[in-house]
Amino acid sequence: MGFVQEARENHVKKKVEEALRSKMKQKALKECDLYTAKYAECAAGKTISVIWQCRKQAKELNECLHQFTNDSVLEEMKKDYMLQQEGKGPLRA
Numbered sequence: 350m351g352f353v354q355e356a357r358e359n360h361v362k363k364k365v366e367e368a369l370r371s372k373m374k375q376k377a378l379k380e381c382d383l384y385t386a387k388y389a390e391c392a393a394g395k396t397i398s399v400i401w402q403c404r405k406q407a408k409e410l411n412e413c414l415h416q417f418t419n420d421s422v423l424e425e426m427k428k429d430y431m432l433q434q435e436g437k438g439p440l441r442a
Contacts, residue, residue, distance in 0.1 A: 369426045377417035384410040 378385065388410045391403035 373418055373422055373426060377414050380417050381413035384413045
């Protein structure tokens with residue numbers, strides 16, 4: 350029963366997971382603000398040529414964002430959330 354218990358401990362409601370994902374994305378954008386600005390500067394005034402003219406900036410931005418938006422980061426956020434909820438005690442009497 351260890352697997353089932355572990356799954357329950359790591360399980361969070363869908364709405365909570367969506368909120369955690371949103372928080373994760375916001376943090377990533379904040380942390381990668383420099384790369385976002387570089388990409389936006391490169392892309393300004395361009396249409397389809399942005400694909401090849403800003404490839405380097407897009408790659409740098411994606412690499413930065415991936416550091417803060419991956420499954421391991423989300424799992425860590427879920428664990429932190431669960432620990433916070435345990436500290437508050439049962440929500441329903």
